[in-house]
Amino acid sequence: MAADRLLLTEITFHVRFAETDQMGIVHHSVYPVYFEEGRSALSRQHEMPYSKLEQMGYSLALSELNIRFLAPAHYDELITVQTWIERILSRGINFGYKVVRVADGELLVTGQTQQICVDRQGQVRRLPEAWIGPLKTKAGIE
Amino acid sequence: MAADRLLLTEITFHVRFAETDQMGIVHHSVYPVYFEEGRSALSRQHEMPYSKLEQMGYSLALSELNIRFLAPAHYDELITVQTWIERILSRGINFGYKVVRVADGELLVTGQTQQICVDRQGQVRRLPEAWIGPLKTKAGIE
Amino acid sequence: MAADRLLLTEITFHVRFAETDQMGIVHHSVYPVYFEEGRSALSRQHEMPYSKLEQMGYSLALSELNIRFLAPAHYDELITVQTWIERILSRGINFGYKVVRVADGELLVTGQTQQICVDRQGQVRRLPEAWIGPLKTKAGIE
Amino acid sequence: MAADRLLLTEITFHVRFAETDQMGIVHHSVYPVYFEEGRSALSRQHEMPYSKLEQMGYSLALSELNIRFLAPAHYDELITVQTWIERILSRGINFGYKVVRVADGELLVTGQTQQICVDRQGQVRRLPEAWIGPLKTKAGIE
Numbered sequence: 001m002a003a004d005r006l007l008l009t010e011i012t013f014h015v016r017f018a019e020t021d022q023m024g025i026v027h028h029s030v031y032p033v034y035f036e037e038g039r040s041a042l043s044r045q046h047e048m049p050y051s052k053l054e055q056m057g058y059s060l061a062l063s064e065l066n067i068r069f070l071a072p073a074h075y076d077e078l079i080t081v082q083t084w085i086e087r088i089l090s091r092g093i094n095f096g097y098k099v100v101r102v103a104d105g106e107l108l109v110t111g112q113t114q115q116i117c118v119d120r121q122g123q124v125r126r127l128p129e130a131w132i133g134p135l136k137t138k139a140g141i142e
Numbered sequence: 143m144a145a146d147r148l149l150l151t152e153i154t155f156h157v158r159f160a161e162t163d164q165m166g167i168v169h170h171s172v173y174p175v176y177f178e179e180g181r182s183a184l185s186r187q188h189e190m191p192y193s194k195l196e197q198m199g200y201s202l203a204l205s206e207l208n209i210r211f212l213a214p215a216h217y218d219e220l221i222t223v224q225t226w227i228e229r230i231l232s233r234g235i236n237f238g239y240k241v242v243r244v245a246d247g248e249l250l251v252t253g254q255t256q257q258i259c260v261d262r263q264g265q266v267r268r269l270p271e272a273w274i275g276p277l278k279t280k281a282g283i284e
Numbered sequence: 285m286a287a288d289r290l291l292l293t294e295i296t297f298h299v300r301f302a303e304t305d306q307m308g309i310v311h312h313s314v315y316p317v318y319f320e321e322g323r324s325a326l327s328r329q330h331e332m333p334y335s336k337l338e339q340m341g342y343s344l345a346l347s348e349l350n351i352r353f354l355a356p357a358h359y360d361e362l363i364t365v366q367t368w369i370e371r372i373l374s375r376g377i378n379f380g381y382k383v384v385r386v387a388d389g390e391l392l393v394t395g396q397t398q399q400i401c402v403d404r405q406g407q408v409r410r411l412p413e414a415w416i417g418p419l420k421t422k423a424g425i426e
Numbered sequence: 427m428a429a430d431r432l433l434l435t436e437i438t439f440h441v442r443f444a445e446t447d448q449m450g451i452v453h454h455s456v457y458p459v460y461f462e463e464g465r466s467a468l469s470r471q472h473e474m475p476y477s478k479l480e481q482m483g484y485s486l487a488l489s490e491l492n493i494r495f496l497a498p499a500h501y502d503e504l505i506t507v508q509t510w511i512e513r514i515l516s517r518g519i520n521f522g523y524k525v526v527r528v529a530d531g532e533l534l535v536t537g538q539t540q541q542i543c544v545d546r547q548g549q550v551r552r553l554p555e556a557w558i559g560p561l562k563t564k565a566g567i568e
Contacts (some may be wrong), residue, residue, distance in 0.1 A: 016342035017182065018175045018311050022359060028488045029302055029458040033160045040159065041220065050220045067491045075306060076182065077195045105500045164446035164501060170346045171444055174313040204312045209349045217448060227493050264356065301466065302459045322441065324502065335502045360466065360477045416540045
């Protein structure tokens with residue numbers, strides 16, 4: 001597959017107070033949660049709800065996480081998380097992310113994650129076609 | 143003052159995956175964060191933004207927190223946090239909360255918090271009139 | 285039963301940086317996590333490991349949480365969480381807590397929780413005797 | 427400089443219940459917090475306490491975070507976080523991490539972070555010699 005920024009999805013929300021640290025900025029450990037929120041938004045919007053995958057007995061386990069921090073976010077700021085699929089593999093999906101401050105459009109954070117499909121015993125499995133198929137169709141991947 | 147559920151504000155959002163625990167439900171330590179999100183929504187909606195209070199050199203420090211857990215919330219569920227002011231004191235505010243699942247209207251959690259006004263040295267102070275005044279006017283409190 | 289501060293257990297650790305907020309103090313939503321850490325310490329120390337209860341198919345679900353915040357904790361400070369059983373009920377346990385700063389002995393937080401025993405379907409159940417019995421024996425409760 | 431695993435420090439603690447998610451494992455966003463705990467342990471143990479750097483008016487801001495997840499950790503497991511300095515730069519420090527389960531020695535997670543020194547205005551600055559000097563001496567770096 002080769003599509004660029006496949007199924008790009010945006011979700012916008014306010015920074016929570018509890019997400020700040022004593023430097024007065026959003027603590028870095030919060031961004032993986034923002035990314036996950038982005039994946040949830042993507043799967044809801046494109047009718048591949050992650051909760052459905054879990055009902056089928058599978059999960060997407062994170063195998064790799066990379067984040068670059070360019071500028072801090074602050075309490076009460078509106079931020080947008082952009083999430084897209086970079087690559088669909090037989091046993092996993094790579095996602096890309098950007099976090100942008102709404103007020104001035106500043107790019108705060110970029111990131112990538114690699115998710116692999118595992119069953120309830122934690123074994124790596126092929127992504128179930130019933131879940132990934134509609135997504136491929138939508139994305140124009142045969 | 144005597145108003146009932148003063149400045150009642152609702153904010154609705156999805157439960158995040160990271161907020162669940164191995165019991166498959168939202169971990170109880172997340173509800174204080176939901177309550178805080180409710181207070182932020184209330185202060186934004188009623189033009190008493192908490193960030194403005196912080197700019198004035200004050201904070202609302204939590205002095206008491208009480209929560210009753212009636213039913214669990216789950217990943218991806220839409221929930222509504224209802225937040226209101228129960229009482230305005232010279233040096234603090236008492237808030238009340240309900241968390242409700244949108245799908246079936248089930249009441250999940252109720253709570254109360256007591257916030258006291260402190261300055262940057264952590265000393266208890268009267269709430270600045272410039273911040274609390276407009277709110278009292280709006281609420282019909284002289 | 286009537287024992288005072290039954291199975292009182294102490295656990296001491298450093299405040300984590302991520303636990304602070306922009307007020308420069310430990311965010312209040314962290315204390316329920318400290319309390320839980322206290323319960324884990326109690327159950328490990330008194331051979332009633334919570335993980336064993338979970339293996340039996342039960343959980344202790346929080347039904348009520350009350351916290352009073354007296355003074356703030358800060359990053360890198362050593363704090364001690366004191367945890368004890370206030371009351372053993374047929375279907376639950378009430379715990380009490382104190383959080384104390386080691387350096388000066390200042391009492392930072394007090395709290396209580398009510399835990400009820402639930403099975404994997406979330407139904408309220410009697411505490412399994414195999415788990416609670418040894419604890420009662422140890423505590424001198426018939 | 428070229429030292430291997432400079433100032434390698436270990437800290438061992440139990441996985442907290444709140445750190446698990448509905449997959450029954452430690453949520454991936456917790457590992458950056460474990461890494462930070464590792465850095466705190468390193469700075470305490472080697473007399474370069476991070477709190478002292480903050481008192482000097484500086485912070486170490488995270489500019490990059492990379493994590494590989496090899497196997498999951500579970501509630502109540504004892505884990506050891508190994509933390510070391512990979513490189514000291516004029517304006518920052520690169521750290522490396524391993525998280526290992528104590529019971530069987532399994533390697534769970536590896537990671538790297540890049541920290542840059544910033545002042546209270548968020549400007550990038552040289553690491554203050556009063557703070558980094560003793561560390562270089564200890565590490566045998568001129």
